[in-house]
Amino acid sequence: ETGVTQSPTHLIKTRGQQVTLRCSSQSGHNTVSWYQQALGQGPQFIFQYYREEENGRGNFPPRFSGLQFPNYSSELNVNALELDDSALYLCASSSGQLAGSGEQYFGPGTRLTVT
Amino acid sequence: GNSVTQMEGPVTLSEEAFLTINCTYTATGYPSLFWYVQYPGEGLQLLLKATKADDKGSNKGFEATYRKETTSFHLEKGSVQVSDSAVYFCALSDPANNAGNMLTFGGGTRLMVKP
Numbered sequence: 001e002t003g004v005t006q007s008p009t010h011l012i013k014t015r016g017q018q019v020t021l022r023c024s025s026q027s028g029h030n031t032v033s034w035y036q037q038a039l040g041q042g043p044q045f046i047f048q049y050y051r052e053e054e055n056g057r058g059n060f061p062p063r064f065s066g067l068q069f070p071n072y073s074s075e076l077n078v079n080a081l082e083l084d085d086s087a088l089y090l091c092a093s094s095s096g097q098l099a100g101s102g103e104q105y106f107g108p109g110t111r112l113t114v115t
Numbered sequence: 116g117n118s119v120t121q122m123e124g125p126v127t128l129s130e131e132a133f134l135t136i137n138c139t140y141t142a143t144g145y146p147s148l149f150w151y152v153q154y155p156g157e158g159l160q161l162l163l164k165a166t167k168a169d170d171k172g173s174n175k176g177f178e179a180t181y182r183k184e185t186t187s188f189h190l191e192k193g194s195v196q197v198s199d200s201a202v203y204f205c206a207l208s209d210p211a212n213n214a215g216n217m218l219t220f221g222g223g224t225r226l227m228v229k230p
Contacts, residue, residue: 004158042119042204042220043159056217089181090158094216103149104218106158 004093004107012113013081021076021110023091029054031075034066034106035090043090049074078112086114117142121205121221128195128228136190136203136224138179144211148172148181148188149218151204159204160203162190195228 017112025032031050035043045058064078072093078085085109088111092104104110139148147166151159163172168183177192188205202217207220 004120031216035218035220037177040223042206042222043218046220048217058217064187092159092218103161103164104146106151106160108158 004105006089006091006093006107006110008110009108010111010113012115015078015081015083015114017026017081018077018079019081019112021078021089021091021112023076023093023107025074025091025093026071026105029093029095029105030072031094032072033092033094034074034076035092036060037088037090037109039087046076077110081114083114086112088112117146117207117219119205119207119219119221121203121224123222124202124225126224126226128226130197130228130230131194132228134190134192134199134226134227135196136205138188138190138205138221140186140188140205140207141210142186142207142211144186144209146207146209148179149192149206149208150177150179150188151206151220151221153202153204162202162203195226197228197230200226200228 007022033048034046037043047057048055052068060074065077068074088109091107094104118141149164150162152162163174165172165181171180179190202223206218
């Protein structure tokens with residue numbers, strides 16, 4: 001069974017640029033969630049995708065957007081990067097059968113640094 | 116809205132000491148409760164969970180009991196090891212949210228165990 005994978009591992013961008021982060025969900029999982037974890041803090045929910053549709057969104061501006069593909073992999077796009085976007089971005093997958101239980105499986109994250 | 120509050124760290128213990136990390140929550144519905152662990156340089160791993168009041172989650176010697184009357188889910192371990200050094204996150208999932216298995220996290224507690 002393949003776990004959740006994310007790419008790239010880390011990257012550095014300049015303020016105002018755009019970035020795309022990628023996530024492959026665990027085999028058999030159809031739900032993907034994205035979280036932002038600032039240094040020294042707990043993860044904050046960005047949004048969730050279920051069967052290619054957005055299924056909930058946290059308190060993040062529209063410049064944070066996402067996609068889910070038919071194979072349930074996902075992308076997180078951030079436009080007009082700001083310094084405060086520097087963080088670890090975590091992807092988590094789960095099965096529709098676990099919906100409501102909250103149990104999710106996390107990838108290792110992408111460390112984004114905005115300069 | 117939902118929130119999770121956990122004790123600030125770092126918590127520094129000697130090997131074989133007893134561990135307690137306090138966690139309290141606020142939720143609008145009937146949440147499921149979780150403890151996740153993050154080892155250095157890695158993503159989050161589910162440690163244990165409890166889905167209803169008075170349930171006890173346990174794994175790898177760690178335990179936590181879902182206390183609805185005190186809205187708490189304190190993490191305990193009878194004898195910690197150096198390998199338990201990590202950051203521990205308390206989290207909840209509230210089915211009353213629009214994203215059924217969105218996780219709300221506490222700020223994390225760093226545990227350092229010395230030989």
